[in-house]
Amino acid sequence: MLLVAIIGLVMTAAALALAARRVNFLRRLAMSGQPAPERVAYARRNAGAELKAQLVEVFGQRKLLKWTPSGVAHFVVFWAFVILATVYLEAYGALIQGAVTGTPDFHIPLVGTWPVLGFAQDLIAVACVAGLAAFAVIRVQNAPRKLGRASRFSGSHLGGAWLILFMIFNVIWTLFLFRGAAINTGNFPYDSGAFASQGAAALLRPLGEGANEVLEPVGLLLHLGVMLVFLVIVVNSKHLHIFTAPLNVLFSRRPDGLGAVPQMRSNGEVLDFEEADPDTDVFGRGTLQDTTFKGFLDFYTCTECGRCQSQCPAWNTGKPLSPKMLILDQRDHAFAIAPYLLASEAEREDLPQDVLALAGKPLVGEQGVIHPDVLWSCTNCGACVEQCPVDIEHIDHIIDMRRYQVMIESSFPSEAGVMLKNLENKGNPWGVPEVKRAEWIEELASRQVDPIEVTLIEDTVPDGMEYLFWVGCAGALEDRAKKTTKAVAELLHMAGVRFGVLGPMEACTGDPARRLGMEFVFDMLARQNIETLNEAGVTKIVATCPHCFNTLANEYPQLGGTYEVVHHTQLLARLVEEGRLTPVTPIEEKITYHDPCFLGRHNKVYTQPRDIMATVPGVTTQEMHRCKDRGFCCGAGGARMWMEERIGKRINTERVDEALTTDPDRVSTACPFCLVMLGDAINEKKNTGEAKPTLEVVDVAQLLVTSVKGGTTSA
Structure with a gap:
């Protein structure tokens, strides 16, 4: 057993050294960018909120569970990592105790022989295998080669995902190998409860006592070896999120990463426009060096799951913006030019030409890391941030790059320039x-x-x-x-x-x-x-x-x-509830409601507009397929109201097509931008005969005033 312990400890030391080297590289790379002291300060001031976020987002997997099949699978695999940490404690204990006493019958103090723990370990391990099977099925069903652009995995690094599933499977079967052999040799700490391990022991028992005595240390080393190889793979792959997700959640904005756009900062300080100098101060993000450590955490934490991509209105209407690829392209570029980012000015002169060429590549441009069409397709709807299970803040990246393009490069859609002049002058x-x-x-x-x-x-x-x-x-x-x-x-x-x-x-x-x-x-x-x-x-x-x-x-x-x-819907809903407004005149119509992004996802106002419609006699409501936190944008946000939509299908047309599937008499909303965008698309549908001639879009306030006072919709 001494030899087994030496082998195990040498493997551990080597793997930890490799992992630590990689982690130090990632830390240095993240800190090479701009500081973000406001993130740290907020986390310190709001420890209670941050603790709740860790419990709900990380351990509770709240966002992942919104997607039930894959969410449940991820939930059990995540908790397998947590609970099976006790198995590794037992494994290392057996390794060391076997070397010291010659008998690897270690158990965790106090709870180490409790059957409930043995049962929990085996149950979560079996559930983990089921989760791996579910992941495999989901990936096959949603394979990009079958679905193309419609696959949320389109653009993801697929090979790495299959490797990780294979490694997790290796963790589980080696676990049962050494536990089953330990039961047969009498070195297992649990008399009952560990049902799957006992099943493995039954399969190994016919091999004889001698074979089991060999299989126990071999299985132990295999289990530890797989875990250590898995550790090295994780810190060098997209599954780095296992360690960085809690940090990314910790430094995210509360309550949910939406709301206010962060102020412009240069070297950690809020930029004062009266004293700012474009030659020395940072204006948005012109290079990756202008990214904050939170931005790098976003790069490291992306799981490539594609939930953001599947919900993005730009991507769903044939435009080049994929929130996932926006993050991955920056991440891959950061790793490619890491030697440049980490080198001093003097050291950069001696770097390879390919690294220097990549470092000189513009962040945004026709030949840049991010194409301008990607940047200007965003409506700021927040669907990507809402759906991201690890709190990546895609909009912050886009806004920062836009700031540099607009304020330093003066490069943006020409029609938006007219809007800016009007704002300044009128x-x-x-x-x-x-x-x-x-x-x-x-x-x-x-x-x-x-x-x-x-x-x-x-x-x-x-x-x-x-x-x-x-x-x-x-x-x-x-x-x-x-x-x-x-x-x-x-x-x-x-x-x-x-x-x-x-x-x-x-x-x-x-x-x-x-x-x-x-x-x-x-x-x-x-x-x-x-x-x-x-x-x-x-x-x-x-x-x-x-x-x-x-x-x-x-x-x-x-x-x-x-x-x-x-918002007016919040106030009006309260006035109706208090009896200060009473809808009396029936409106015998089927109405579908469109959630404005900046009211819904950005500010979580979903119920009040619906409450208002529910109080109007005669109204029958029918939800669209994409509604509430999965609602689809009208296309006007992110200043897109004043930019031409030249690529792919118009977003407002896509939304109205979805509204028409409910066969509504009217479409309601609670935003003037949505009113205009949906109204324009409905008028186009009327001209082609695809919509009822009487179909119109109205604000919920118009419905309410019609019912309260009677007669036609207020004009």
Whole structure:
């Protein structure tokens, strides 16, 4: 047994040395980029939230279990690693005790002979084999050679996945080999409970006592050897996520990685645009060296599962953006130029020419690591982040690369340039004079039936006013969205809610500029609005546009503008619940609801719009196949509202095609952008005869006001 112990310990030392060398390389590579002190500070300040995240995301496998078959399989394989750690403790104990006493009958102190532990070890090992079989079936069924682009594994490194499944299988059968032999030699710590090991022992018993005495140390060394080889493979493969996933979850944004876009930082400090120098400061991500350690953690942690890819509206409509490949292409490039990233300036001159050539390759460009069409296809819908089981933040990578392209390279779709000029000059994306923002107010006041006077805040909020109604650019200037604005104003008036609007004093929140990557324009507009709101004494805001809602609630606090912000569906649902609004007139229609991305995934507002529709008599609701956290984008987010869609199928057309499968009388939503995008696609379908001539898209507020006051939908 002494020889067995020496062999086992030598193998262990060699494997740990190789693994440690790789881990040190990965650490140095991650730290070669930009610091992200805000991530560390948040994790320290919110230890409770981080502990909950580890329990729910890592140990509870919450996101993985959303995909039931593969989620359950991963759950049992993950817990096999956790529970079978006790088997390795027993194995090393037997190795050392056998060398010392000559009898490898080690057991874990206190619990080492408890039958329940032996049963748990065997049960999870058997479940692990079932999980491996499930993984194999899933991979065969979803093989890219069969499904092509439709496979979520398209673009993944397939060979590595099969190798890992094979290695895990080797872990299990060698476990039962040495445990079965140990039972036959009398060195097994459990008298009962370990049912599978006892079955293995029954199979090995006919070989005789001598054979089992040989098989026990051989099986022990095989089991340890497989584990050690597996360790070395893991730290050199995509399955590195076994170790990095908890770290990636730890440093992710809470509550779920969506919400506010991180502020621009240079060398860890928030960038001050008045003092920033493009020659010395970091503006977004122009090279991989501009990536933070969290970005590198994202690279290391990607499991190549393709959940993000399968949910991406760009990928699903024939565009080149795959959130998975966006991460993998950067990861592969980082490993390829690692010698350059880790070398000093003097050392770089002596590097091989192929490494220097790769290091000089632009991060974004026609011949770059990331093609511009990939970068500009993103709608910022958040489906990738929502579905990623290891909290990779794909949108952060895209926004950072966009920032560099827009602010330093001035390279972005030309039509977006018009939008930026309009924001700078007129305070709205359409370039309409600011006085036009008050026209809807005049239209409400001049109605012959039920005219409504809306308070225009000119200085400070009047006493007793409950909410500032943030109308938004679309709500004030776009004809279809103005119907929603009027409906909300009318409902608030009927409910007795005192509210006012800024009118011409309101400017765009800056969301289109920030999502495009022009942080300077966002900063300018945001500070202007915050100054206006603070001077007026605003504390509570209701907004109809989810993009405005998200920006005001989640991003303005970064610049000192902290307010209580609600979406109009949240406020209206509460008013209905309190009895201040009562739907009475039936609307005998089948309606399907489209979840706006920035209301749903970004802010988790799913129930209130549906609650409103549920209170309207006569309405029959029918969910689309992709809804709620798996909802499909309209195509307008990420500043795509102001960019032409030239590649593949239009995203709004894809969404309307899905809506038409429910045979609706109307499509409802709760976002002016969605209203416009879905409305345009529906009109196209009407022209080709694919949709009912009466089909239209309306905001849930329009449905509610129709039922509350009777008559036709409010205009």
